[in-house]
Amino acid sequence: MKPIVAILIALALPAAASAAGATKASAAREIALAKPKLRVAASMNDQWTPTVAALKQAETAERKGDFATAQAKAMRARKLAELSIAQAMQQKKLWVNEVPR
Amino acid sequence: MKFAYLALALLVMTPGALASNKPDPASDLKAFQGYFLKRFPKIPLAAYVNGPYDFSKSERAQWKQIMEFPPYQFALDHGRKLFEAKFPNGKSYAACFPHGGIGIAQNYPMFDPKTGRVVTLGIAVNRCRVANGLGKLKLTTGPMADILAYMTDTSRGKTIDVTVPDNPKALAAYQAGKQYFYSRRGQLNFSCASCHVQAAGMHLRGNVLAPALGITASFPLYRSKWGNMGTLVRRFIGCNKKVRSVPDKPDSAAYRDLAYFLTSMSDGLPIAGPGARP
Numbered sequence: 574m575k576p577i578v579a580i581l582i583a584l585a586l587p588a589a590a591s592a593a594g595a596t597k598a599s600a601a602r603e604i605a606l607a608k609p610k611l612r613v614a615a616s617m618n619d620q621w622t623p624t625v626a627a628l629k630q631a632e633t634a635e636r637k638g639d640f641a642t643a644q645a646k647a648m649r650a651r652k653l654a655e656l657s658i659a660q661a662m663q664q665k666k667l668w669v670n671e672v673p674r
Numbered sequence: 675m676k677f678a679y680l681a682l683a684l685l686v687m688t689p690g691a692l693a694s695n696k697p698d699p700a701s702d703l704k705a706f707q708g709y710f711l712k713r714f715p716k717i718p719l720a721a722y723v724n725g726p727y728d729f730s731k732s733e734r735a736q737w738k739q740i741m742e743f744p745p746y747q748f749a750l751d752h753g754r755k756l757f758e759a760k761f762p763n764g765k766s767y768a769a770c771f772p773h774g775g776i777g778i779a780q781n782y783p784m785f786d787p788k789t790g791r792v793v794t795l796g797i798a799v800n801r802c803r804v805a806n807g808l809g810k811l812k813l814t815t816g817p818m819a820d821i822l823a824y825m826t827d828t829s830r831g832k833t834i835d836v837t838v839p840d841n842p843k844a845l846a847a848y849q850a851g852k853q854y855f856y857s858r859r860g861q862l863n864f865s866c867a868s869c870h871v872q873a874a875g876m877h878l879r880g881n882v883l884a885p886a887l888g889i890t891a892s893f894p895l896y897r898s899k900w901g902n903m904g905t906l907v908r909r910f911i912g913c914n915k916k917v918r919s920v921p922d923k924p925d926s927a928a929y930r931d932l933a934y935f936l937t938s939m940s941d942g943l944p945i946a947g948p949g950a951r952p
Contacts, residue, residue, distance in 0.1 A: 618928060620920040621861045653861070664857040671856040671867045672702075673709035 595644040600635050603647035607631070610654035619661035624653040697849040699838040699938055706939045710887045714875065722888030723946035729875040729882045737950065746823055746896040746948040749903045753824030756817055761806040767821070770802035779822075779829035780945050783836060783934045785844040792847050792930040795822055796905055800925075813924035814911065819894045819903035826894065826947040834891060834945060836938040847927075851935030854928055855886075860919030866932075869913075881952060890937045892949025899952065906933055 607628055614620045631646035711719060717728050727734040744750075757767050757775065768774035782795040793801070796818055800810040811818040838848045858865045867886065869878065874885035893906040900908075907924045910932060914921040922928045 615920070618922070619859050622915065622918045622920055623861055625920060657861075660858065660863065664859070667858075668853055668856040668865070671858075671865055671871070672852075673705050673871065 595640040597635075597638075597640055600631070600640040600643035600647065603644045603651070604628070604631055604635060607647045607651035607654065610651050610658065614654045614657045614661070617658060617661035619657045619664075621653055621657045624650050624657060627653060697838075697845040697852070699845075699848055702852070703939060703941055707887060707942075709871070710874070710885055714885075719942065720944055722885055722940070723891035723943055725884035725889060725892060725949075725951065726882035728885075733882060733952065740950055744896075744948075745898070745950050746894075746903060749820045749823045749894075749896065750827055750948060752817075753820035753822070756821050757824050761803075761808060763806055765806055767799065767802055770805065771798070775825055776828045777832060779826040779947070780832040780834050781836065783930065783937055785839055785841065785847065785934070787839070787841060787844075790843040791927065792844075792851075792934040794907070794930060794933050795825060796907065797925060797930070799825075813905060814908035815900075815902060815904050819905050819908075822894045822905060823903060823948040826945060829945040830947070831944050834937060834940050834943050836934065836941055838934075838938060847931045848935055848938065850927070851931035851933070854932045855935055860914065860917030862917040864917040866913065866936075884951075886936065886939065888940050888943050888946075890933070890940055891943055891946045892951070893947050895947065895949035895951050897951050903948070 611620065611624060611628060614624065627646045627650035631643045631650060634640070634642035634646060707719065710717075710722065714728075721728055724734075727737050760766050768776075771778055779795055782798065783792050785791075786793045794813075796811075796813045799818065799821055800813070803810060811821075838844050855866045858868065869883045870886035870889060873883050876883055890906055893909070894903050896903050907929050910929050911921040911924070
């Protein structure tokens, strides 16, 4: 059990640390990095609703001056978009496996 | 070097590769319907239009009671009035369709060779409106669902006959719909087939998942959850949202093609719409 807790803390720390040191510039940079990923996901017809929600939350937080939240949410949006892009790429080949024969 | 290219070409042109590249709606139909008939041998082909009610005795009993006073009846009456009403120019919907729009729903969606796109019955109704100087109706619910309910009712019992012509664009649209149906999407990583093929007849919380075979035959339908009528595209949007995928626009190519593929897989089954579902 202990190693799992340690791994979870290790995974959570970088995001928390990066969000903790967030500035207006760093939050804006994260949002700017996320947006193109979302555009790619949309162009592949595989945008996820939590991705859009996370980016919206990031932009709202940025407007309110909550740069830590803005940065964390933008990072989440980017990661989710990357996962959806990977899903869309994989499904281009894998969808045939679901066809009844 | 030539031999290397030849060997590579032969490797690529395996029967499997050819089968997956060349759309073959007739073979797909046989495999698709055969899959369900083999998996649920006690359910006759035509009964698949009953969707979840083939799998739950209690839900079937409730449905039969509900159908004594069909919840879509108001929509049906309203749809008839709208369908028969004259446009400001004196024409009506009947002028836009063969047979005056009566008993034609079993042939939709259909491929339009002029535009190279799939046309659902809802899109055809909107085309008719635009051609007669009216605005488009929302494709998901409201007056459109009522008009479609009436038009579909005039086809009740007729066998679905959605043909895919030997036209490269029609075959491409069919194939795109097929790919959409079987592709996993959304954060929950579900395809349409995950629920309506692989998990057909099983429970998802309190609901029985309807098989994909025959699923389009009852649309538009009154859904108790909605509390009103909804079209097939409304159901597509709802399914997409459930798996946390951003839905397409109601008149998008993706949904047109999906409806085209999915309805063609129910060829030979009777129209049973408008329907009622939980």
